[in-house]
Amino acid sequence: MTQKRLVCDTCGKETKQLRRDVVDEGYNALNKPPLWNCEQCYAQKRAKRQEPPSR
């Protein structure tokens, strides 16, 4: 059994678990390869993504 090494696409760190970065909905996600993030980067991106509702 080969164990795949999981490397964060953002910081390049090896991690036990990767989370897929959710690309903006409505965006052409087909053109963008999915980004894999470690827990830290994922949380950071999520916090960054917190935009005020445009109203």
Ligand SMILES: [Zn+2]
């Ligand atoms: Zn990372």
